[in-house]
Amino acid sequence: MDLFNGNEFNILSENVQNCVLCPRMCNVQKILNRSAGFLNAELMFIGEAPGRLGADSSGIPFHGDKAGHNFEELLEFANINRSNIFVTNAVLCNPRDENGNNSTPTKTEIQNCSKFLEEQIKLVNPKIVVTLGGVALESLNYISKHDLTLRDSVRTANKWFDRLLIPLYHPGQRAMIHRSMANQRSDYQFIADTAKNFTKKKNKSYGTIVNVGVVAIINYLFEKKDSFTYFALHKLFYLIEYKSVLKFGFRLTNSYIVRQKDGPYCTELHILKIKKALSYLDSKVLSASNILIYKNASDLFSGNLNGEYPELDKDVKALIDEILLEHGNKSNAALKRTVYFSRPMRNILAAERDNNINLYNTPISFTL
Numbered sequence: 339m340d341l342f343n344g345n346e347f348n349i350l351s352e353n354v355q356n357c358v359l360c361p362r363m364c365n366v367q368k369i370l371n372r373s374a375g376f377l378n379a380e381l382m383f384i385g386e387a388p389g390r391l392g393a394d395s396s397g398i399p400f401h402g403d404k405a406g407h408n409f410e411e412l413l414e415f416a417n418i419n420r421s422n423i424f425v426t427n428a429v430l431c432n433p434r435d436e437n438g439n440n441s442t443p444t445k446t447e448i449q450n451c452s453k454f455l456e457e458q459i460k461l462v463n464p465k466i467v468v469t470l471g472g473v474a475l476e477s478l479n480y481i482s483k484h485d486l487t488l489r490d491s492v493r494t495a496n497k498w499f500d501r502l503l504i505p506l507y508h509p510g511q512r513a514m515i516h517r518s519m520a521n522q523r524s525d526y527q528f529i530a531d532t533a534k535n536f537t538k539k540k541n542k543s544y545g546t547i548v549n550v551g552v553v554a555i556i557n558y559l560f561e562k563k564d565s566f567t568y569f570a571l572h573k574l575f576y577l578i579e580y581k582s583v584l585k586f587g588f589r590l591t592n593s594y595i596v597r598q599k600d601g602p603y604c605t606e607l608h609i610l611k612i613k614k615a616l617s618y619l620d621s622k623v624l625s626a627s628n629i630l631i632y633k634n635a636s637d638l639f640s641g642n643l644n645g646e647y648p649e650l651d652k653d654v655k656a657l658i659d660e661i662l663l664e665h666g667n668k669s670n671a672a673l674k675r676t677v678y679f680s681r682p683m684r685n686i687l688a689a690e691r692d693n694n695i696n697l698y699n700t701p702i703s704f705t706l
């Protein structure tokens with residue numbers, strides 16, 4: 339990729355400074371300057387608007403107020419270097435109400451500023467766009483339509499405008515009610531993993547098989563085999579995700595997988611969750627540490643006959659078939675050995691050894 343022409347950015351920034359499109363903001367400062375970050379960034383974050391105590395005060399997007407502190411803490415947690423990213427907002431002026439407090443930009447203001455947002459995206463040309471909050475996500479509709487909602491699509495990678503779009507919640511305190519800080523840390527880990535893996539595969543098409551969905555994968559596993567131990571299900575799911583990273587360059591789902599005492603554990607595979615999602619499944623305790631998940635005999639034909647779950651891409655099916663062929667009939671002990679020898683788990687075990695600690699419940703990074 340050619341190095342970005344800084345002059346183009348300067349011209350755009352100057353045009354923004356002269357903008358008078360929105361009556362209530364035509365005389366306020368516009369926050370688009372080089373502090374936005376790296377002009378050739380592969381990762382672009384888009385917020386809602388400069389905050390009164392944040393960007394409008396510091397001149398730097400997401401810096402100086404509580405939302406900025408949280409944002410920076412989240413970046414640091416996921417080891418995302420701010421100097422390598424580009425940070426901007428859907429509207430570039432600070433909207434305030436009659437009392438001088440922050441207010442939400444109107445649809446017209448968002449639409450007015452979308453031409454600048456589009457220019458920024460085209461100039462920086464990031465491979466991944468991350469929206470922070472519902473307003474930022476909706477603002478992208480003025481550039482290229484999508485049908486994503488924050489609630490349904492948070493922490494998922496979606497094809498949009500010739501790149502990936504990942505919707506996240508806003509890091510401000512109000513959004514923490516809907517998305518805890520702990521959950522947001524996982525979101526940023528997902529961003530870091532996706533960026534590192536996806537940007538390595540520059541020439542690889544990411545097609546339509548990102549964000550397949552945990553239930554669709556589990557449903558397919560049970561199409562192929564009538565029962566699995568609960569232990570095996572978690573380990574096989576982890577191996578499927580890992581193989582996807584190796585083969586496609588990205589994970590298939592946005593599931594949260596942590597290192598537990600006996601290896602990888604996926605929170606989305608909680609036994610109650612999968613039984614609720616796939617009503618044909620039942621379970622029985624085999625021993626204190628072993629549970630069998632199996633198809634209910636009276637419901638053997640319910641599977642996916644009604645097309646309830648998204649049909650998996652043929653490449654994804656082929657990948658799962660490979661995992662099942664290689665590992666599907668292994669004992670729990672053999673499966674445990676297999677996952678412990680995989681790179682992501684080896685990295686965690688090495689960190690534990692080097693620092694003489696255990697890292698139980700640490701998110702497993704699939705970065706290669």
Ligand code: SF4
Pocket residue numbers: 354357358359360363364368429430431447450451454
């Ligand atoms: S918000 Fe955007 S469109 Fe509106 S005045 Fe500011 S720079 Fe112009």
